[in-house]
Amino acid sequence: MRSTRLFCRNAALAVAAFLALAGFVCPAAADIVVEGVPPAQAQAVRDYFPGASEEEVQAGLEALRASGRFGDAYVTRSGGNVIVHVAAGTVINRIAFEGNSKIKTENLEKIVRLAAHKSFNARVADEDSAHITEAYRVNGRAAARVSYRVVPLPNGTIDVVFKIDEGDKTGIKEIRFVGNTVFSSSRLKSMMETTEMNFYSFLKTSDVYDPERVAGDLELIRRFYLKNGYADFHIVSSDARYEPELGGYVLEVVIEEGPQYRVSSVDIESHLPDIDAGALRPLLRLAPGDVYNGVAVEQTVDALTREIAHKGYAFTQARPRGQRNPADRTVAVNFVLDEGPRVFIERINIRGNAKTREYVIRREFEVGEGDPYNRVLIDRAERHLNGLGYFKKVKITNEPGSAPDRVVINVDVEEQSTGSFNVSGGYSTTQGFIGEVSVSDSNFMGRGEAVRLSLEEGQRARGVTFSFTEPYFLDQRMSGGFDVYARKSDAWTYSYYSQTSYGATLRLGLPITEEITFQPHYSIYETQISIPNDSQKPYNDCQQPIPGYTPGFGYWLAPNTSNLSVFYNCMTNGEASLAIKDSVGARLTSALGYTLGFSNLDNPRNPRNGSTVTFTQDVAGLGGFSRFVRTSGEARYYHDLDFLNYGGWNFLSDMVGIGRVQAGNLTPLFGYQPRVFDNFNLGSNLVRGFAPGGIGPRDLSNWTSYQGNALGGTNYFGVTTEVQFPIWGLPKDIGLRGAVFNDVGSLWDFRGKTYYPKAYAAGLAFGQTNCLPYTAPTYGQGACLLTHPLGGGADTSAFQIRDSVGVSLLWQSPLGPIRFDYSFPIVKGPYDVTKRFNFSGGTTF
Template identity: 55%
Template sequence: MPIIKGHSSRIIASKAEAAASQDASVGSSPRRLSRAGLSGKAKFLGRASATALIASLYLAAVMPSAFAVSVSVHGNKRVDTETIASYFTGTDSASVNKGVKDLYATGMFSDVKISQAGGGLVVSVTENNIINRVVFEGNSKVKTETLQGEVQSKSRGAYSKATVDADVERIKDAYRRAGRAGAKVTSRIVDLPNGRMDVVFTIDEGEKTGVKRIEFVGNTVFTSNKLRDLMQTTEMNFLSFFKTSDVYDPDRIGSDLELIRRFYLKNGYADFRVVGSDAKFDENEGGYVITITVEEGVQYKVQSVTIDSHLPDIDTNSLQKFLRLSPGEIYNGDMVEKTVDALTREISRHGFAFSQVHPRGDRDPASRTVSIVFVLEEGPRVYIERIVIRGNTRTRDYVIRREFDLGEGDAYNRAIVERAERRLNNLGYFKKVKITNEPGSAPDRVIIVVDVEDQSTGSLSLSGGYGTASGLIAEVSVSESNFMGRGQYVRLAVSAGQYSRGVDFSFTEPYFLGNRIAAGFDLYAKKTEVSYYSYYSNFITGGTFRLGLPVTEELTFSPRYSIYNSDLTIPDDWNHPYDDCNRPIWGLTPGFGAGAPSYSYSCLTNGEASLALKQAAGQYLTSMFGYTLSYNSLDNNKNPTSGIFAELRQDVAGAGGYSEFVRTTGDFRIYHELTEDIVGFLRLQGGDLVSLNSKGHPLRIVDNFNLGPSLVRGFQPMGLGPRDVSPGVDWSGNPLGGTKYWGATLEAQFPLWGLPRDLGLRGAVFADAGSLWGYEGRTNFANGGNIIPNNAPPLYTQGNTITVGGAGMTVRSSVGVSLIWSSPMGPIRFDFAKALTKSPFDQTRIFNFTGGTSF
């Protein structure tokens, strides 16, 4: 029973019991801070935490004790006496000093004094005030929400000057990352009644502080321009107001150094290392000068690649197919990592859960070769006790856990854990990801700790652009790649342009039914208007249901089902009824005039839409199954310099609906660095359309391939291939499309010398060749669904048949130059092409432009 000495006196339990109660109240790892070391280290507890602390300590305090110490507490207003007294378990100096440290560590007190009276302790405390609000003044370049996430001072938390001083530095760090290293931050407090106060941070944001120059020392193999191209950090220029990549950010510089290191290892420089990096602010230049010192070493070739297995019953010959390197090749660090991953997965499937794969490179600098040995051995038998996830305030735990190919109770494998860390980083959900190991409850148990920090994954963008084919176009889209923290992708877009407008909605679940299979659907509605290139408008509504099945890291199989309805209409100016044409026009054409017997008709004046196009008019439903098989080993999807992209697509229409066909297309692209600055590009493409026609439904124009500069530059959109050249038809606006095509492109891209590389300007020279041919639609329209009525006059201008021009496999070719700009507003490309060979009915054009923006 406690012995009360005044209103604030009580009995303290034994030292062991008090320590247990303290651990229960403040956590298993309380911070131990001395009064002298308070600055910058205080830890705050909110009201909820303080309430839990009081309750737990009170329960521990009433337990039976072996001996008693009398403690009197003075000065406390909000924190309960029981809570404060429980920190003191004895009168010896060690116990008293520990109690004082632990009280300061709570962050609830600004002063603690100890004295003795009558054989007991007297604890006099001064409580920290409670923060009412945290206010930011003067910030416009960094949002208040961002600053609130940076500071440790929180509303309804205890005030500490040390923490506020540390928050000032945190705010300065946030501004440094935003490119404003000169930002000035001060703090003040505004006292309020009842022990409350406002904490106010006043900010002078200053001018943007960017990177003026990036210099390299020690590089001889690759130029400084090439190494700067690898970095996310760029130098300041006249476009700096558009971008933030020229802002000095130490964290980003660290990532850039890793990109440079991986680049050298990928290109055979196994001895490469970054000696150091230095960033100095130059007052005269008004920005940072970053100097990176490197040691390149020599380039190694692979002498041999072997597998050294210390595992029983493992046939190393069967593992040879998982090796990504071959003798004679340039050493590639990326391929070494991929080989380790592949071998780890394979031997784990053979029952060696604790196996480890260690790559060993035996270098011979004299011959500049390296012998690579992948050592397979049994690792320590360690099991995963728990996977602890911390810091995810928005993302659900299971979204993080599913990136691990192991779980609680499984054998620990370092390679699999590292692969999970790479996957989590690649998701784009987190600012940072760090995976560490902690000892478990037994020597053969390990706890995997995953620390993450969520970041914004939603975007609202306005994009716009102009193309010689599409005209002006603008799009507003809202997307979220981590919808409600579930890792799902959602996008809604609305577009409006000179010749088109539409809306589409997409949803993707990357782990369908808990498997690594992406499932999703798209719903869309799009209206295309009459343009210079086509004499019809088309309103399409439909949807697609799709799956994505990864076969390997580079190969993906994606089946789908699509259903859509098209409503094609032809303006009256190109769609005259036959009786409108039965009106002779005096003197319009030779042979019709005074004394001339022949007739001509008014529909000849403006030109008429093709009968094939008139046949396609109306509403038609298309239902089809398809798939895409794609392979991607590009080093960069936006600006590739090496690698292969290949895609095979096939759709079969006829499972309901009107259309019946099989459409197959293929696209193959390979990129290769010809020199350090010149990237070669080869593209081969082709397609085939076969009519099934089991229901007597011929192919329609809208089913055919309609191509132009996407196949051969130097031609108009829909400017090559079969056309209706019948009398009375404006064949320039009546492309019929084709059923077969092939195309080939050779291109070399290079930087524009003399201009800053980070402007994103590149030039290109190219040669294109290809052909679009084959027409399998109707050519005779007598009795053709009232397109040509049976009672039409015999001299009806358009006749009952169409004449198809350009249907043969004529090779079209062109050469030209391009200007490519990876602008802050989006990719922009100017193509100037000269057609070398063409069909007499093709439509050519020298200049083509595409571009857009997103912000």
């Protein structure tokens, strides 16, 4: 072994000697020599240079300069060595900003790379100026100018001061569509969150150019065209140009619409054993003859994938295939069910959630770690997470796992504020001026729970409400919650009694399908009725005379009937109905019920297409005083009227047609006679143009004050048709829209008492001996309730149609929705109380 080593060494020396004699010299490995910094920092510089080749040296120099750790750097070569000359730079004492008001200093400090107690680098300072300029551009200040100056200090350090000229707001001056012929530019703009600048710009930020927001808007437009049958639609380009002469951006979007397609056939092709394609056909969301709808195709893919996954085919996805026929503009849709690759979820990483608990995010996935990977279910979870309202943005990506059949799912979320403190006010013709203070959070303590506490105070109403909702009650996909409230409303022109209610409701929400929910609930509440009786509101002085005020009664309450008549008695100053007086006191109601709901709206907040149906039934009698079954239902249908917009008639764009049907019934149980507060008391909320409680059964015993003595009915129905439209010439983001409407409805069938023995006994004390009112000598209220005129005529308790037409002005103001209605009753009853103008504003209470 030793001899072998000696041989190798001697051979190497011989080869070296031979090469030297022949004129060959082996180059030594070049060293990286650092000059200009202390030895302790030299190694940090060498780390940027992995080698001495020209490419490695140049890359290392660029990385060193980009790091900003030193003042400047350059490279020379000497004797085969690479010499890196580094200027240590002056130490920065502090970073300061001047002229900034639109972006806070603490936010600018996060943008710049220069920092106190680090070396100054002019290159990095220039880059920081560019970063600040970009931040202002994103915030709508593209004209902002940023420079910096260096201020030497006596101790040898410097201050770096960035001087900022923020300039004026530079939003989007114009959004221009090119290539659209089917839908007008104004219609397409109405779908965008991005808006144009106008005189309202100082109150909004949606006119600031934001590339991400524009990309989201263009995706909405793409989905809109696909939903309406334009399967060939695509966006050719979108370009935002800053125009200095305009002082803003011009956003130009070039599109190609293509023809509208209809569905020629819809089939399901299953390549899976034991899966009958015919049994899955009820899950199809489109049919032959329909306009092609990309959203319906997506919904069908979701439904099919979930159904076959439940049948044990976890790796299977439904894949849509469309065969276009340009000649007759049809498309044949085929959903293919194939077994996908057998890939499992190794891990789900949640990133970016500082407030939201991780389990709140994970529970939106129908799959978990170790489950089969299914792209459709992952996309579905992403849509659910984006719809929660907890996050500005949710993005789900994949990366390879530790094995070929493993995948890692990364969920990146960007949280947004979910709590709010609101102080709002408004006015309505039914409640007068009213204000509300509320505190709410839809993601309470990051648990996904919703809480709300509101305090309400107004001219004629006040109250407090607390609500709590757990969206995943008992860790199941059902919601649970409760509401606790206390409310009081005062007597006024259209109601001669005050009402106070205290109550609580327990509720559950059970999703049956994506569109159908079942919500059982239990309510218990106490209703207290009182009748004011003073000189301002003498609504009970026939039974409780007011000394010196009630006609016929002096200060000693001695009845003096000599000056009483039909036109001057205790009822002429206003008197509550016998039915209202019989309801005075506290009554407890305990009711068990449910609500069945359906909704397929395209946008729950601002619907343009789709429908909602709710059916509610409550059974009162599980304890308490009341005994009845109350049933009510409502259906709404929305449809945009874009068919009126073909040919570029811009003033007809963005119109929405709305249809509404509502009905209700109250059936007494076990001989119970409903009280006034049990009945349906309706007016403008059924047929506009009528006062609150202005239609239906009413007490006509007192012909001088029947408008405040609505009794309510046990049956109602109503039909509304309405068309909402933009106001031509006004920017849509102002929030003003107009509407025309027609309301038809009826409220009928009073089933309460008509004879009140207590009132008869009270009348005897004052000389009233007749059941009927206006009987001499006191001409008092009597003991009988009349829903028809004393001398005969139409019964207000009978079925009778009311009809009205009108116009509305709707404003989504910064303080909340405001609506003005002006109605013209064209069919009404002889004793109905009309009210043509109605105004409501502020938040919805």
